[in-house]
Amino acid sequence: xKPTQLxxxxxxxxxxxxxxxxxxxxxxxxxxxxxxxxxAQQQILWDIRLPRSLGAWLAGAxxxxxxxxxxxxxxxxxxxxxxxxxSAGAGLGVAFALVALGLSPAAxxxxxxxxxxxxxxxxxxxxxxxxxxxxxxxxxxxxLLLAGVIVGVVLGSGTTLLMLMKPDIMRAMQVFMLGTTGFxxxxxxxxxxxVLLLTLLTAMxxxxxxxxxxxxxxxxxxxxxxxxxxxxxxxxxxxxxxxxAVAQTGLVAFVGLVAPHLVRSNCHGRHNALLLLSALxxxxxxxxxxxxxRGLIAPQELPVGVLTSLLGGGYLLMLMHRRRTGGSA
Amino acid sequence: MTLPTFSNAHRLAIQLALRLALGxxxxxxxxxxxxxxxxxxxxxxxxxxxxAPPRRIVSLMPSLTESICALGACDRxxxxxxxxxxxxxxxxxxxxxxxxxxxxxxIVALRPDVVVVTPYSRVQDRLSALGLKVLVLETRSxxxxxRGFQTLGQMLAVPDALQVWHRIEADMNAKAxxxxxxxxxxxxxxxxxxxxxxxGESSFIxxxxxxxxxxxxVGRELGPFPKLNPxxxxxxxxxxxxxxxxxVGGMDGRPGWRGIDALQxxxxxxxxxxxxxLITRPGPRMAEAAGLIVQCLRRLDPAAPxxxxxxxxx
Amino acid sequence: xxxxxxxxxxxxxxxxDIALQQVQLQGHTILHAIQTxxxxxxxxxxxxxxxxxxxxxxxxxAGLLPVQGRIQLLGQDLRHxxxxxxxxxxxxxxxxxxxTDTLRAAEVVMLGRLPHQAWLAPPSPQDHEAVxxxxxxxxxxxxxxxxxxxxxxxxxxxxxxxxxxxTRADVLLLDExxxxxxxxxxxxxxxxxxxxxxxxxxxxxVLHELNVALQADRLLVMRAxxxxxxxxxxxxxxxxxxxxxxxxxxxxxxVQGQWLCLPxxxxxxxxxx
Numbered sequence: 001x002k003p004t005q006l007x008x009x010x011x012x013x014x015x016x017x018x019x020x021x022x023x024x025x026x027x028x029x030x031x032x033x034x035x036x037x038x039x040a041q042q043q044i045l046w047d048i049r050l051p052r053s054l055g056a057w058l059a060g061a062x063x064x065x066x067x068x069x070x071x072x073x074x075x076x077x078x079x080x081x082x083x084x085x086x087s088a089g090a091g092l093g094v095a096f097a098l099v100a101l102g103l104s105p106a107a108x109x110x111x112x113x114x115x116x117x118x119x120x121x122x123x124x125x126x127x128x129x130x131x132x133x134x135x136x137x138x139x140x141x142x143x144l145l146l147a148g149v150i151v152g153v154v155l156g157s158g159t160t161l162l163m164l165m166k167p168d169i170m171r172a173m174q175v176f177m178l179g180t181t182g183f184x185x186x187x188x189x190x191x192x193x194x195v196l197l198l199t200l201l202t203a204m205x206x207x208x209x210x211x212x213x214x215x216x217x218x219x220x221x222x223x224x225x226x227x228x229x230x231x232x233x234x235x236x237x238x239x240x241x242x243x244x245a246v247a248q249t250g251l252v253a254f255v256g257l258v259a260p261h262l263v264r265s266n267c268h269g270r271h272n273a274l275l276l277l278s279a280l281x282x283x284x285x286x287x288x289x290x291x292x293x294r295g296l297i298a299p300q301e302l303p304v305g306v307l308t309s310l311l312g313g314g315y316l317l318m319l320m321h322r323r324r325t326g327g328s329a
Numbered sequence: 330m331t332l333p334t335f336s337n338a339h340r341l342a343i344q345l346a347l348r349l350a351l352g353x354x355x356x357x358x359x360x361x362x363x364x365x366x367x368x369x370x371x372x373x374x375x376x377x378x379x380x381a382p383p384r385r386i387v388s389l390m391p392s393l394t395e396s397i398c399a400l401g402a403c404d405r406x407x408x409x410x411x412x413x414x415x416x417x418x419x420x421x422x423x424x425x426x427x428x429x430x431x432x433x434x435x436i437v438a439l440r441p442d443v444v445v446v447t448p449y450s451r452v453q454d455r456l457s458a459l460g461l462k463v464l465v466l467e468t469r470s471x472x473x474x475x476r477g478f479q480t481l482g483q484m485l486a487v488p489d490a491l492q493v494w495h496r497i498e499a500d501m502n503a504k505a506x507x508x509x510x511x512x513x514x515x516x517x518x519x520x521x522x523x524x525x526x527x528x529g530e531s532s533f534i535x536x537x538x539x540x541x542x543x544x545x546x547v548g549r550e551l552g553p554f555p556k557l558n559p560x561x562x563x564x565x566x567x568x569x570x571x572x573x574x575x576x577v578g579g580m581d582g583r584p585g586w587r588g589i590d591a592l593q594x595x596x597x598x599x600x601x602x603x604x605x606x607l608i609t610r611p612g613p614r615m616a617e618a619a620g621l622i623v624q625c626l627r628r629l630d631p632a633a634p635x636x637x638x639x640x641x642x643x
Numbered sequence: 644x645x646x647x648x649x650x651x652x653x654x655x656x657x658x659x660d661i662a663l664q665q666v667q668l669q670g671h672t673i674l675h676a677i678q679t680x681x682x683x684x685x686x687x688x689x690x691x692x693x694x695x696x697x698x699x700x701x702x703x704x705a706g707l708l709p710v711q712g713r714i715q716l717l718g719q720d721l722r723h724x725x726x727x728x729x730x731x732x733x734x735x736x737x738x739x740x741x742x743t744d745t746l747r748a749a750e751v752v753m754l755g756r757l758p759h760q761a762w763l764a765p766p767s768p769q770d771h772e773a774v775x776x777x778x779x780x781x782x783x784x785x786x787x788x789x790x791x792x793x794x795x796x797x798x799x800x801x802x803x804x805x806x807x808x809x810t811r812a813d814v815l816l817l818d819e820x821x822x823x824x825x826x827x828x829x830x831x832x833x834x835x836x837x838x839x840x841x842x843x844x845x846x847x848x849v850l851h852e853l854n855v856a857l858q859a860d861r862l863l864v865m866r867a868x869x870x871x872x873x874x875x876x877x878x879x880x881x882x883x884x885x886x887x888x889x890x891x892x893x894x895x896x897x898v899q900g901q902w903l904c905l906p907x908x909x910x911x912x913x914x915x916x
Contacts, residue, residue, distance in 0.1 A: 025558065025560045026557070026558040027564070043585060044560060044563060047584050047585040049560070098575070101578070102602055108575075112578035115579065168575075171521075171524070171526060172524070175524045182524065182525070182558065183559060185582075185583070185584040204763075205762070208757060211754060211757070212754055215754060215806075218707050219735070219737060221707055221726075222705050222730065223755070223810075224727045224757065224758045264745070268746070269746040270750075294560075299557055299558050299560075299561035300557060300558070301557065301558045302556075303556075
């Protein structure tokens with residue numbers, strides 16, 4: 001499928017999934033939602049289901065974009081947005097906020113004001129800054145990756161320690177770690193939307209540089225790419241996109257890793273197409289997972305991270321199988 | 330047949346001997362009961378027996394600790410788990426870790442006659458393999474707790490275990506009578522953790538709420554602690570919301586929640602962490618738990634008559 | 644032309660004016676003091692034993708390494724060129740170039756046009772023409788739609804060469820361009836470079852194949868991080884420097900007017916007969 005065809009397909013898919021998202025809720029699939037005159041139903045549609053579906057798509061798009069950026073920047077097909085530690089940082093931030101809620105009234109008030117979202121975002125950003133400091137700048141890719149791993153492991157164990165000391169935060173932490181779209185509101189969407197636009201445009205501006213990077217850093221440099229500037233810009237994009245998504249939906253697994261792979265073969269090495277299509281694929285993936293999470297055992301909910309892994313992993317497996325049996329194109 | 334005639338002194342001596350013997354019988358009986366072999370079956374069907382009621386007990390579950398103490402055998406505890414904190418005297422005992430990181434060595438060193446656990450502890454097989462007697466009891470519903478109580482009473486040879494339980498139940502019923510009439514039958518939503526995790530009808534808290542005459546929006550079919558779609562709560566429109574202090578912040582900011590009856594009428598019961606701990610812990614203090622809930626309900630309807638407790642809001 | 648390029652001077656102006664004190668890589672000094680001028684136009688082959696620092700010198704000339712000293716490209720310090728202008732003036736092809744295997748050959752060659760493309764503009768007709776020409780010159784036009792991982796070593800190398808050619812830079816720096824190429828294609832490459840040199844390009848290549856190198860206009864002999872000699876390929880002192888660099892284990896012989904390089908003397912072959 002050509003990139004433009006895929007683009008249109010994904011946009012149509014987004015609209016259809018949004019529609020489905022509005023029809024699926026705590027009562028399972030309800031086809032009559034759109035035309036229900038009941039104000040309570042209307043409120044549920046506009047205040048709950050629509051912002052939640054939109055927020056899920058936007059967060060997924062951010063993660064898909066971040067995944068494509070990470071894989072292009074580090075020239076590693078296994079890279080994901082959490083590589084430089086924002087996931088561990090967000091987790092630690094949320095753990096601290098939850099613990100503070102139970103400490104003193106002053107600490108609780110501060111924690112409430114900041115909100116779990118704010119704490120997660122600050123944690124994610126702080127972790128990435130720590131990675132940059134440890135790697136002493138953006139010059140060396142290998143050092144960045146190692147620093148990211150170290151930060152992830154150390155902060156993660158900090159979170160585990162907090163959970164052991166205050167076991168009553170464990171359930172809330174588990175919810176965060178597995179991803180949650182339950183409380184996405186119009187406020188969330190208003191935050192996610194502009195951030196997606198900003199990061200997408202910035203990343204697409206650097207797409208030529210990413211194209212050149214596929215030939216190696218030395219060749220990219222010889223082709224006139226300002227490697228230092230490109231690295232700083234793309235890492236900032238990575239931080240902002242991942243931090244914002246993670247703050248709103250917790251640590252959703254696999255979307256950032258798998259979305260670029262689902263569209264890579266259609267992009268023919270052009271990163272402007274890859275970045276855009278990865279974002280659209282990520283959005284579709286997370287929204288589809290969210291709909292299933294709500295609909296399968298309604299009115300109970302499954303953690304959305306479980307479904308993204310199943311959906312994304314399953315589709316990737318199918319692609320790999322088809323490639324092996326059908327031969328490469 | 331004629332008895333040989335005894336002198337008066339002889340008769341007195343015989344009467345004295347008989348009296349002593351008779352007097353000693355209850356003492357003998359009591360002593361024999363204390364020393365009599367005890368045999369109980371736990372929830373997994375294991376039959377355990379001891380030559381005498383165990384004198385050294387390790388408990389690895391807070392509700393079981395409280396049950397043992399309610400039966401008057403608190404001084405027989407030699408070790409408890411990390412989370413057991415009631416009554417105060419158990420805090421002096423060695424704390425042996427939680428479910429996953431129980432200190433097996435320390436337990437063995439304490440030479441207990443029995444270790445009381447729930448079916449979820451990983452340490453059960455290890456302790457049995459080391460030769461310790463492990464009694465497994467369920468603590469999830471009121472029925473479980475009652476049965477556990479009786480089993481423990483049997484094991485500890487406490488003759489009036491059932492009466493202790495009846496006293497608890499009577500206490501509960503008394504508390505139930507204190508619920509303001511205007512709130513009886515109202516729809517209640519009890520949030521255990523944000524996600525949201527709710528306490529359903531079939532949970533321990535749910536049973537208490539049921540006994541207090543409130544209708545849980547989370548029915549029996551959803552299980553004890555389901556993870557709900559927040560939309561469900563909006564649809565169910567509870568009239569009373571009960572939640573822990575930690576999770577109440579930002580509740581009216583949740584999409585669509587502002588219109589919920591309980592939030593509009595501000596019928597919120599916010600429990601401090603220690604209160605939450607008490608309410609969510611199944612065990613012999615369930616009457617106290619009910620009491621805390623009733624206290625809050627009375628605050629929601631100050632016009633209700635009856636023995637109003639005027640403890641300040643915590 | 645880029646405003647940063649030096650204005651066209653007298654033909655004798657050097658393409659590279661090198662005044663290096665030291666070039667270090669990971670703490671080791673690879674290149675020691677080098678002071679030399681490479682004239683504009685023509686084909687210079689850099690030769691020397693393993694570890695002499697040939698690739699490092701080429702990288703330094705391409706501006707890919709920090710150096711202690713000064714390198715001037717076309718009269719202006721390399722560091723003062725804007726990246727884009729430098730990329731338009733100078734094309735570099737490295738050894739064992741990495742490549743995402745799923746990219747198609749034409750796409751790889753199109754990347755060579757990057758320095759000429761406006762920021763977000765799609766490829767222009769000139770870009771397509773440059774790509775086509777470059778791929779025809781290296782005889783890889785026929786498989787332009789095939790992904791790299793389906794090409795053999797030699798085919799892949801020709802695609803990468805085409806990438807360097809597509810830039811149409813005045814200066815070409817090629818590191819081991821003949822890797823994986825079989826003799827007929829080596830000959831093609833030779834003719835290609837000769838044609839480029841005639842058109843006024845400056846080609847500087849690091850070559851292992853001494854016999855091909857001896858066909859160049861100039862030989863730059865390196866040894867142990869220094870330039871041992873820079874001179875014409877048929878000059879005796881160049882030959883002497885070459886033999887010295889390889890510790891007298893080379894023998895140069897003229898066969899039918901062409902200089903050839905052998906690892907043993909011809910007469911020693913004779914004596915074996």
